[in-house]
Amino acid sequence: MSEAPRRGTASDATPPKPPIRDSLVAAAFQLFLERGYEQTTVDDIVTLAGVGRRSFFRYFPSKEDVVFPDHERCLADMTEFLSSGSDDDDPVERVCDAARLVLRMYAENPTFSVQRYRLTRKVPGLRAYELSVVWRYERALAGYLRERFAGRRDGTLHADVIAAAVVAAHNNGLRSWLRSDGQGDAAAAVDHALDQVRDTFGAGVSGGARITPEEPEDVVVVISKRGTPMWRVVREIESSLRED
Amino acid sequence: MSEAPRRGTASDATPPKPPIRDSLVAAAFQLFLERGYEQTTVDDIVTLAGVGRRSFFRYFPSKEDVVFPDHERCLADMTEFLSSGSDDDDPVERVCDAARLVLRMYAENPTFSVQRYRLTRKVPGLRAYELSVVWRYERALAGYLRERFAGRRDGTLHADVIAAAVVAAHNNGLRSWLRSDGQGDAAAAVDHALDQVRDTFGAGVSGGARITPEEPEDVVVVISKRGTPMWRVVREIESSLRED
Numbered sequence: 001m002s003e004a005p006r007r008g009t010a011s012d013a014t015p016p017k018p019p020i021r022d023s024l025v026a027a028a029f030q031l032f033l034e035r036g037y038e039q040t041t042v043d044d045i046v047t048l049a050g051v052g053r054r055s056f057f058r059y060f061p062s063k064e065d066v067v068f069p070d071h072e073r074c075l076a077d078m079t080e081f082l083s084s085g086s087d088d089d090d091p092v093e094r095v096c097d098a099a100r101l102v103l104r105m106y107a108e109n110p111t112f113s114v115q116r117y118r119l120t121r122k123v124p125g126l127r128a129y130e131l132s133v134v135w136r137y138e139r140a141l142a143g144y145l146r147e148r149f150a151g152r153r154d155g156t157l158h159a160d161v162i163a164a165a166v167v168a169a170h171n172n173g174l175r176s177w178l179r180s181d182g183q184g185d186a187a188a189a190v191d192h193a194l195d196q197v198r199d200t201f202g203a204g205v206s207g208g209a210r211i212t213p214e215e216p217e218d219v220v221v222v223i224s225k226r227g228t229p230m231w232r233v234v235r236e237i238e239s240s241l242r243e244d
Numbered sequence: 245m246s247e248a249p250r251r252g253t254a255s256d257a258t259p260p261k262p263p264i265r266d267s268l269v270a271a272a273f274q275l276f277l278e279r280g281y282e283q284t285t286v287d288d289i290v291t292l293a294g295v296g297r298r299s300f301f302r303y304f305p306s307k308e309d310v311v312f313p314d315h316e317r318c319l320a321d322m323t324e325f326l327s328s329g330s331d332d333d334d335p336v337e338r339v340c341d342a343a344r345l346v347l348r349m350y351a352e353n354p355t356f357s358v359q360r361y362r363l364t365r366k367v368p369g370l371r372a373y374e375l376s377v378v379w380r381y382e383r384a385l386a387g388y389l390r391e392r393f394a395g396r397r398d399g400t401l402h403a404d405v406i407a408a409a410v411v412a413a414h415n416n417g418l419r420s421w422l423r424s425d426g427q428g429d430a431a432a433a434v435d436h437a438l439d440q441v442r443d444t445f446g447a448g449v450s451g452g453a454r455i456t457p458e459e460p461e462d463v464v465v466v467i468s469k470r471g472t473p474m475w476r477v478v479r480e481i482e483s484s485l486r487e488d
Binding site: 165200 | 398412
């Protein structure tokens with residue numbers, strides 16, 4: 001999905017000179033780790049990267065933005081991915097797949113992602129910046145779902161709740177991977193989390209999970225009090241089948 | 245739940261002088277509405293309120309904080325409410341009730357809440373501040389659920405997803421009320437949204453909604469493909485009952 005160069009993975013004998021933008025990110029993180037984020041100025045970063053101050057602001061509006069250099073691209077990829085789907089796509093599956101684009105961006109470069117995770121936890125300003133990024137992802141997912149659920153009863157409510165659940169599940173999987181210092185399988189952790197959201201809200205469980213808008217179903221869900229006699233359960237299933 | 249004075253509702257012939265903190269909030273909002281948020285300084289606010297500059301910073305760490313004067317108290321109320329529960333409480337019901345404390349704070353003073361909503365949408369810095377407040381509410385709810393689900397498989401995942409769903413549902417209801425300029429029944433809108441979350445994740449539907457951790461249940465949920473012969477459904481129910 002991504003065409004960004006993988007930093008730090010080049011193993012050629014004569015590696016090509018990295019683009020200015022990548023040099024700025026590398027220099028910034030080297031200084032953030034050595035001195036701390038607050039103690040590093042944009043001037044320090046451009047000096048280490050060997051470029052002019054104006055180059056920095058050509059790529060990044062502020063010092064905070066250099067900490068999250070790939071989110072704008074990822075947001076654009078997500079928007080593109082969501083808008084390129086068809087009406088046949090299961091909406092919940094689609095937003096889960098969209099969330100996986102974010103995971104892929106993190107997993108592309110584990111070292112960088114883990115360093116940033118540690119930095120973000122220490123600096124309140126970066127934490128606030130990250131929250132605003134997460135919020136934009138969530139609104140992208142919710143916007144897609146609102147369109148898909150347009151005209152349905154409680155469509156915007158369902159869209160907002162499912163988008164929030166997808167983001168929370170994704171972040172739960174992502175953060176356990178980051179906390180493990182990028183060891184283990186990031187995709188598996190996130191898949192596991194998203195699978196449970198899909199099982200809760202996906203088309204196949206709409207009877208049990210009322211938050212999913214009504215859709216043509218190929219399953220029947222019956223909820224009975226424990227201890228209900230079997231004949232009553234059978235009658236309930238039969239009458240539920242007749243209603244369709 | 246709240247003991248804060250209701251601003252603007254005093255109708256006595258000789259109203260008591262409002263406390264300094266309330267005067268600062270009132271002065272700040274009058275100026276934000278007249279001049280805009282960015283164009284108003286802390287000096288402007290204290291001059292209008294007739295107090296010294298140090299009084300402002302005694303109550304509010306920054307100009308942003310005066311826009312959200314009651315969230316700290318509400319967060320404290322929420323934490324207190326969650327920690328004062330018992331193990332008999334349904335965890336999902338409990339976090340829904342905790343979220344209603346936030347709604348109550350907004351509904352206490354519709355005019356102020358609607359003004360703030362409009363202001364927050366216009367000023368990116370306030371939007372970021374609000375996101376950090378929402379995040380703190382969500383972490384309070386998730387922290388409570390993580391404790392309640394401790395030791396269960398995927399307990400933190402379920403806690404995070406349910407907390408996010410509760411916050412999203414609450415905010416969906418709250419914002420439709422705010423967008424209607426505080427007309428209509430705020431509590432009814434939020435109750436409707438939270439009811440659907442409870443129906444999705446609450447104890448009664450745990451079979452259908454797998455995200456709910458296993459708990460002793462008084463219901464049996466069976467999901468069958470439409471067209472499955474009845475004898476097979478009955479066998480499935482019987483075998484599911486035997487497993488307990």
